[in-house]
Amino acid sequence: MGNRLLVNSKNTNLLHELVTSLKECKSFYFSVAFINFSGLQLLLDPLKEAASRGVEGRIITSTYLNFTEVKALEKIKSFDNIDLKVFSAVEEKGFHTKVYIFEYENDYKVIIGSANMTQSALKSNIEWNVEVVSKSEMPFIQDVLKEYEHLWDISNDATSEFLEEYGKFLAALKEAAYKPQMIFEKGEYIKPNKMQQRAMENLERLRSFGETKALVIAATGTGKTYMSAFDVQKVKPKRLLFIVHREEILQKAKETFETLFVNEGVTFGLLTGSSKDQEADYLFATIQMLTKYYSEFERDSFDYIIYDEAHHATSPSYQRVMEYFTPAFTLGMTATPERSDSMNVFDLFDNNVGIEVRLHEALEDQLVVPFHYFGITDIEDVDLSGIDIDDIAEVTKRLKVNERVDFIIEKMEFYGHDGLTRKTLGFCASIEHAEYMAEEFNKRGYKSEVLHGGHSIPQRQECIKRLEDDRDELEVIFSVDIFNEGVDIPSVNSVLMLRPTNSPIVFIQQLGRGLRKHASKSFLTVLDFIGNHSKVFLIALALNGSRYYDKESLKVAIAKGFPSIPGATHIQMDEISRDRILAQIDRENFNSLKYLREEYNEFKKLNQGIIPYYLMDYLKFDGAPDPVKFINKEKSYLQFVAKTEKDDQLKTLLLHEDFESALKELSSKLPIKRVYEFVILKYLLSHDKVSLKQANQEILKYVEDVEEDTVRHAFEVLNQAYYDSGQLRSKLKLIDFNGEEAVKTERFANVLHNDQFKPFIKDAIDYGIFRYEKEFGKRDYGVPHLKLYEQYTMMDPALLSNYRKTHSSFRGSGLLTNDKEFFLFIDLHKEEDIKESINYQDKFIDKRTFHWQTPNSTTQKSERGKNIIVNKDRGIHLHLFVRKYREMDGKTEPFIYIGKGNTVEYHGEKPITVILELENEIPAFLYTEFTERV
Known part of the structure; x- marks a missing residue:
C-alpha cells in the first residue's frame, strides 16, 4: 500500500509501470483524453498477453481537440477482451482525464496524472503521475470507481459508424490544413537545431586558428544542408560554390539556401545540363558539369566551397576541382566517411572534423524520428542453426518458407505502422529471397516490388516515387543492396528485418533508412524476425550503441530493455529471443583471437573486401568494431592485420x-x-x-x-x-x-x-x-583531466594529474595519491563472486551514496586516515573509480570514473569504513549496470 510519484527518466518511465501492472492485474480501466497509435503500439503485446489470461478491460477516450487517432481506436476494437467508449467533446466541456486503474485480488492500483496514451507521454515527456495502491473499500478507491462508472455511462460506444464518421471528419480537417496559404516568411525565423549549433561553433573555432577546411559527419536527414547554410550566413562570403554528386538534391539544396537568404541581395544559380548560371553569387553545381567548366572560373572565384556527399571527393573528378580552386574555406559533408583505395576523406579536409553525429546522438537531439523495435522469434520451420550465415544461398533456401510469409504478414498487421498508408522496406538476404518475398506478398494482396544494385537509377527512382505517393498501391519494397544512396525514402514508416544480422553496421544502416523525419509519421516501426543462428547477439551490440561493452553491461542492457536508448525510442524483444541472446553472450569470449578475427573479417567484407590497413578506416561506419581491441591483442594494429592476413609485405615492414x-x-x-x-x-x-x-x-x-x-x-x-x-x-x-x-x-x-x-x-x-x-569534445577538464563516466586504467590518473614520478608505479593497491588528489580504485565484486552473491564491503548505498573501506592498514590517527575522514576540511579530493569485476573473458577490466565523493560518516579502523556522498548523482542506467545481476 502507499503512494509514489512516477516520472519519465533514464531509470524508468510510465510505460514500464503500465506493462508491469497489465502483467499482474485481473482487470483494468483506462480513461485518457488522447490515444495515438504511437502510444498504443507500445502496449499491444501486454494487452494481447492480458487477453490470453482472460483479463477484461475498459477504455474511455475522447475526440477532444481531434487528437485521438481513428487507427488507434480501430486497433483497440480488434481486442475481444476490451470495451471501448468515446466521450464526444462538446464546446463547453473539455475532456482531460488521464487515469489508469488496475484491479487485483485484494486491492486496486490507480495511476492519475498528466500522461495520455502517446509514445512521448509514456516514455520521454516531462510528466507527473501519482500511483496510489489501496484496498478496494477505501473511500479514495470508491470515489475513483464511482466517477469512472459515471464517465462510462455518458460516453458513446465506439461503433463502426461512429469511427467512419470521425475518420472522414479528420481527413477533411487535414485536407483543409494542407491548402496552400500565403505565409510571411523571413529567414531569421528558422533556428539551428543542437547539431547545427555545435557544428557552427566548432567551424568558427577552427577558422579562428587559421584552418581552411573541415568535414561534417552526420546521418542522413539530420539537417547538414541547413547547417551549411547557417554557417554561410555567419561567414557571409561574396561568392559560394555548392557541389553535389547527384542532380536530384541540387534543387533542394538551392531552395534551402534561398529560404535563409531572403531579401539579402544574393543571387542564386544552377550549373547543370539545362542551366548555366555561372555569374550567380551562390552557384549550385553538379560535379559532372563542374569538371567540364571549372577552368572557365578564376581559381579564387569562390570564397566558400561546400562538397555535399564528400566521401566522393576522393575520386579523380572531385580531385581535379579541389586542386584547382583556392577558397578561403572548404566544407565537406557526409553521412559515411568512406575511403577509396588511394586516399581517405579525412585527409582531404585536413583531419578537421566539425562534428560527427551517430545514431544515438541523432535520437538524443531529435534529429530523426524515434523507432519502435520489436524483436520477434522466427517460426520453428526456419532453422538456421549450424549453418554459416555468410552462405547466402543456403540462408536464402531456408528463409523461403510459405508459413514464414504468413507469419511476417500476421505480425505486420498486429503491430501496424504510423501514418495512413503502409510504406515498408523489407531487407532480404539475396535477390532470390527478395523476389520470392515480393511474389508471395503480391499473391496475398500486398502490392510489392524488388530493388537491388542491378537496377538502374531511373528504375530505382521510379519505384521510390511510387512508394512515396499515397495514391499508388505500392506498399512494400524488398531490398538487397542497402548501400545505394538512392534508397532514401523519407516517408518509410516500417522496416522488416528479414535476413540474419551478421553485422551491427548493416543493422544500423538498415534502421537508418526509415528514420528520416516526415510529416506523415511520428515514429518508425521495426520488425526484426530473429532466427536461431549463431550471431544473434550482434543485434544487441547494434542496439546498445555503446562505444565499449563487456558481457555484463550488455546483458544488463538486454534484460532491462536498453534503458540508455534516448527519447521515445522503444526496444522490445520477446522472451525466447532475449534468452537466446543472453545465452550466446554467456558463451562468447569477446577478447578471444577467434572472435576478434571474425569481427575484423566481417568489417573487411563491408569495406568492399579491401584490407582496412588504417585505424581511420574504422570511423567510416556507425557500429564498426573498436580497433583498439585488435591493438591490445598484438601491441599494434598493423601487427594484428599482418598476422590475420598472413601478409608477408606487412610483416617485412614490421621487421x-x-x-x-x-x-x-x-x-x-x-x-x-x-x-x-x-x-x-x-x-x-x-x-x-x-x-x-x-x-x-x-x-x-x-x-x-x-x-x-x-x-x-x-x-x-x-x-x-x-x-x-x-x-x-x-x-x-x-x-x-x-x-x-x-x-x-x-x-x-x-x-x-x-x-x-x-x-x-x-x-x-x-x-x-x-x-x-x-x-x-572541446571541454577543458582541468587537472586532473578526468571526464565523468569515462573508462580509465589504474595508471591513467598519473598522466592526467601531471604526476612527476615513474607512472608505472601508479598501480597496485586500491588507493593512489598525487598530492591532494586521492584516487580510489574499487572492485564491486571479487572474482569468485561473479556467479554468486556474497557480502562485499565496497558498494553503492544509492545513486548518491557509496560505502567504502580504506586499505587494511589505515588508522584514523594517521595522516592518510585524517585526509580521508575529514577530506573536505583538508582540501583533499577523493576521486572514485569503480568496476564491477576485475577481469572478464581473460582481460583486465577498466574502471569507470564516477566523480568526487566527500566523507559524511566513518567508523572503525584498519580498515576505516567510510560513507561517501558523491558530488554527482550516478546516471540511472549506469547505477543499474553496477548493481543488477543477470
Whole structure:
C-alpha cells in the first residue's frame, strides 16, 4: 500500500509501470483524453498477453481537440477482451482525464496524472503521475470507481459508424490544413537545431586558428544542408560554390539556401545540363558539369566551397576541382566517411572534423524520428542453426518458407505502422529471397516490388516515387543492396528485418533508412524476425550503441530493455529471443583471437573486401568494431592485420625495428585520454621542432582552454621522463625536449622520412586525436583531466594529474595519491563472486551514496586516515573509480570514473569504513549496470 510519484527518466518511465501492472492485474480501466497509435503500439503485446489470461478491460477516450487517432481506436476494437467508449467533446466541456486503474485480488492500483496514451507521454515527456495502491473499500478507491462508472455511462460506444464518421471528419480537417496559404516568411525565423549549433561553433573555432577546411559527419536527414547554410550566413562570403554528386538534391539544396537568404541581395544559380548560371553569387553545381567548366572560373572565384556527399571527393573528378580552386574555406559533408583505395576523406579536409553525429546522438537531439523495435522469434520451420550465415544461398533456401510469409504478414498487421498508408522496406538476404518475398506478398494482396544494385537509377527512382505517393498501391519494397544512396525514402514508416544480422553496421544502416523525419509519421516501426543462428547477439551490440561493452553491461542492457536508448525510442524483444541472446553472450569470449578475427573479417567484407590497413578506416561506419581491441591483442594494429592476413609485405615492414617500436609506442597510448601529446606529435609530422608556445596554440585548436603546466608535462611524457627501465628499453623515444622546445629524435625522423612508414604513424596520431574529440569534445577538464563516466586504467590518473614520478608505479593497491588528489580504485565484486552473491564491503548505498573501506592498514590517527575522514576540511579530493569485476573473458577490466565523493560518516579502523556522498548523482542506467545481476 502507499503512494509514489512516477516520472519519465533514464531509470524508468510510465510505460514500464503500465506493462508491469497489465502483467499482474485481473482487470483494468483506462480513461485518457488522447490515444495515438504511437502510444498504443507500445502496449499491444501486454494487452494481447492480458487477453490470453482472460483479463477484461475498459477504455474511455475522447475526440477532444481531434487528437485521438481513428487507427488507434480501430486497433483497440480488434481486442475481444476490451470495451471501448468515446466521450464526444462538446464546446463547453473539455475532456482531460488521464487515469489508469488496475484491479487485483485484494486491492486496486490507480495511476492519475498528466500522461495520455502517446509514445512521448509514456516514455520521454516531462510528466507527473501519482500511483496510489489501496484496498478496494477505501473511500479514495470508491470515489475513483464511482466517477469512472459515471464517465462510462455518458460516453458513446465506439461503433463502426461512429469511427467512419470521425475518420472522414479528420481527413477533411487535414485536407483543409494542407491548402496552400500565403505565409510571411523571413529567414531569421528558422533556428539551428543542437547539431547545427555545435557544428557552427566548432567551424568558427577552427577558422579562428587559421584552418581552411573541415568535414561534417552526420546521418542522413539530420539537417547538414541547413547547417551549411547557417554557417554561410555567419561567414557571409561574396561568392559560394555548392557541389553535389547527384542532380536530384541540387534543387533542394538551392531552395534551402534561398529560404535563409531572403531579401539579402544574393543571387542564386544552377550549373547543370539545362542551366548555366555561372555569374550567380551562390552557384549550385553538379560535379559532372563542374569538371567540364571549372577552368572557365578564376581559381579564387569562390570564397566558400561546400562538397555535399564528400566521401566522393576522393575520386579523380572531385580531385581535379579541389586542386584547382583556392577558397578561403572548404566544407565537406557526409553521412559515411568512406575511403577509396588511394586516399581517405579525412585527409582531404585536413583531419578537421566539425562534428560527427551517430545514431544515438541523432535520437538524443531529435534529429530523426524515434523507432519502435520489436524483436520477434522466427517460426520453428526456419532453422538456421549450424549453418554459416555468410552462405547466402543456403540462408536464402531456408528463409523461403510459405508459413514464414504468413507469419511476417500476421505480425505486420498486429503491430501496424504510423501514418495512413503502409510504406515498408523489407531487407532480404539475396535477390532470390527478395523476389520470392515480393511474389508471395503480391499473391496475398500486398502490392510489392524488388530493388537491388542491378537496377538502374531511373528504375530505382521510379519505384521510390511510387512508394512515396499515397495514391499508388505500392506498399512494400524488398531490398538487397542497402548501400545505394538512392534508397532514401523519407516517408518509410516500417522496416522488416528479414535476413540474419551478421553485422551491427548493416543493422544500423538498415534502421537508418526509415528514420528520416516526415510529416506523415511520428515514429518508425521495426520488425526484426530473429532466427536461431549463431550471431544473434550482434543485434544487441547494434542496439546498445555503446562505444565499449563487456558481457555484463550488455546483458544488463538486454534484460532491462536498453534503458540508455534516448527519447521515445522503444526496444522490445520477446522472451525466447532475449534468452537466446543472453545465452550466446554467456558463451562468447569477446577478447578471444577467434572472435576478434571474425569481427575484423566481417568489417573487411563491408569495406568492399579491401584490407582496412588504417585505424581511420574504422570511423567510416556507425557500429564498426573498436580497433583498439585488435591493438591490445598484438601491441599494434598493423601487427594484428599482418598476422590475420598472413601478409608477408606487412610483416617485412614490421621487421624494421624503429618503425615497429614507434608504432607500438603510439598504439600503447590509444585511446588517448588527453590530447596534448598527440597534437604535439601531429605538428612534428610536418615541422622539425615545436616550442611550448607553439604547442599551446596548436592544442587550442582542439580544446577551449589549455593548462600551461600540462603542456610542459606532455613534453616530459613524450621525452619518456616517467618511463621505467623496461619501457625505456622497448619503446622508441620520439622527441628530445630541452625544457623550452622539442625536436624529433634522429631515429623517429628517419622513420618519418620513409614513405612506407609515415602513413601508418600519421594514421595512429590522427585516429588518437579524432577519437579523443569524439569522446571528450572541446571541454577543458582541468587537472586532473578526468571526464565523468569515462573508462580509465589504474595508471591513467598519473598522466592526467601531471604526476612527476615513474607512472608505472601508479598501480597496485586500491588507493593512489598525487598530492591532494586521492584516487580510489574499487572492485564491486571479487572474482569468485561473479556467479554468486556474497557480502562485499565496497558498494553503492544509492545513486548518491557509496560505502567504502580504506586499505587494511589505515588508522584514523594517521595522516592518510585524517585526509580521508575529514577530506573536505583538508582540501583533499577523493576521486572514485569503480568496476564491477576485475577481469572478464581473460582481460583486465577498466574502471569507470564516477566523480568526487566527500566523507559524511566513518567508523572503525584498519580498515576505516567510510560513507561517501558523491558530488554527482550516478546516471540511472549506469547505477543499474553496477548493481543488477543477470
